[in-house]
Amino acid sequence: MSSPEKKSIVIIGAGPGGLASAILLAHRGFRVRVVERLPVVGGRTSSLQAGPYTFDLGPTFFLYPQVLQKILAEVGRDLHREVDLRRLDPQYRILFGEGGQVDATPDPERMKREIARLAPEDADGFERFMSENRRKLATFAPVLESPFSGWSDLLNPRLFDALPQLNPHQSVDTYLRKFFKDPRIRLSFCFQSKYLGMSPFRCPSLFSILSFLEYEHGVFHPIGGCAAISQALARIAREMGVEIHLGEPVESLRFQGRKATGVVTPKGTYGCDGLVINADFARAMTSLVPDALRRKWSDRKIAAKKFSCSTFMIYLGIEGKYDLPHHSIFISENYEENLAEIDHRHVLSKRPSFYVQNASVTDPTLAPPGGSTLYILAPVTHDTGSIDWRTEAGPFRDMLIKRLALAGFSGVEERIRYERVITPADWDSQYNIHRGATFNLAHSLDQMLHLRPRNRFEDLEGVYLVGGGTHPGSGLPVIFESARITADLMTSDYGAPLPSTASLQTAAA
Ligand SMILES: Cc1cc2nc3c(=O)[nH]c(=O)nc-3n(C[C@H](O)[C@H](O)[C@H](O)COP(=O)(O)OP(=O)(O)OC[C@H]3O[C@@H](n4cnc5c(N)ncnc54)[C@H](O)[C@@H]3O)c2cc1C
CATH class of the missing domain: 3.50.50.60 (FAD/NAD(P)-binding domain)
Incomplete structure (x- = not known):
């Protein structure tokens, strides 16, 4: 050599x-x-x-x-x-279309109180969830760190040890039932499957480690x-x-x-x-x-192959600031229908879930003095040809801007000083992402x-x-x-x- x-x-x-x-x-x-x-x-x-x-x-x-x-x-x-x-606390606010909200915090006692406000009998599930997932991550970290270059890797003793915890056909939502009865609390611990572009009702239960990682090791904002x-x-x-x-x-x-x-x-x-x-x-x-x-x-x-969802994006330069959390996640009034529209029916939702980043509350470098930025993301279907974004982008954007009030961001339209929209078709054509599937396969x-x-x-x-x-x-x-x-x-x-x-x-x- x-x-x-x-x-x-x-x-x-x-x-x-x-x-x-x-x-x-x-x-x-x-x-x-x-x-x-x-x-x-x-x-x-x-x-x-x-x-x-x-x-x-x-x-x-x-x-x-x-x-x-x-x-x-x-x-x-x-x-x-x-x-x-910068480690964020609260990490994010989750607002439920059907009512209620949780300010997710890495402080275990405050987190238990947050859960108890919505579902008193679920509060004790938090510690059980954390200790079981601490073990799960320790088991799976070596698996994720291995190269997986063939079937023979499945004979790897480390994976064999991990298999009983894998529950291959269990979704992360089903897995969470053993800790939390209230579906809203379960959603607080499984909406993270959207980071992978997947529905929590289909995402493998292994990925409960995503929310665990947030509580255990933090959600960070780089300045x-x-x-x-x-x-x-x-x-x-x-x-x-x-x-x-x-x-x-x-x-x-x-x-x-x-x-x-x-x-x-x-x-x-x-x-x-x-x-x-x-x-x-x-x-x-x-x-x-x-x-x-x-x-x-x-x-x-x-x-x-199966591809992840895509994202519809709005980036806004805003006059003034919203005294609201750095991250807010609004879960649709009808979340399961919203997910089916994204994953199976490939149509636009009338009541989509959305996420807002209001980073100026943490980071003054992103906007001029007296101003702020808002980043709005709605998970949508990857490009299958079912949606003509040239005609749909405008009305979908208008509806999302109105829905921001559901997360406390009211009067946004009047305060916009800069705006840019990115659709799944743009992810595909401008950013070279196959079918605009922003989270890959x-x-x-x-x-x-x-x-x-x-x-x-x-x-x-x-x-x-x-x-x-x-x-x-x-x-x-x-x-x-x-x-x-x-x-x-x-x-x-x-x-x-x-x-x-x-x-x-x-x-x-
Ligand atoms: C909207 C959105 C939100 C996300 N949110 C999060 C989050 O909060 N946390 C998180 O951990 N992850 C998140 N992700 C997922 C993931 O972390 C990012 O997508 C990440 O940037 C992917 O990194 P990558 O290295 O795979 O490739 P990419 O970031 O996609 O980089 C690939 C590069 O290849 C270049 N390229 C493509 N074709 C060519 C060519 N022919 N010649 C030369 N160069 C080429 C591209 O221009 C690009 O720069 C998010 C993704 C998206 C899209």
């Missing part, structure tokens, strides 16, 4: 997964170039800059910073020095928004010698047989020994890799672990995946985990020495 210094890696996409893997690979002696189609870093975790207003394009909840902290520690950096992280994390990663990567080429879409790939040998952009060709794809998996495959080269992930097979059990596109991509040689489209899945903590898994696989495949500070988890797996 030749010296690892000579191995050249190209990463398609400067999303959080691409940037974190760039940092790890550079630290392990590879020459790394990141090629990004947009003029900014961060992908879905970038910011929208509109005059004096700054918005996060996508993520607004930063959970479980420990994964990124560990990655940065390997390269001698401290996450908390690079990004100003400047979640995009500040991407910007910090890009800064560190550049300081480590990574070249980041912005505004250069990869238009095609070069192959020798099944081995990827380079990428082609309008500015030229970048040859490589190894290729990492951070771009949206389904879009990258169907547009960059000839169908004939793919066996398991052919166009036909990708078309048959759905996280159903038949599309997880080794059944998700693998970090060492099985259909090609010298091609690796990183980000929400591969194992373990969508959401920043697991995207950073995918960066570590992929970097470990490449380090081992190319014979590069693992630095003494590296985790060695995957290489040893």
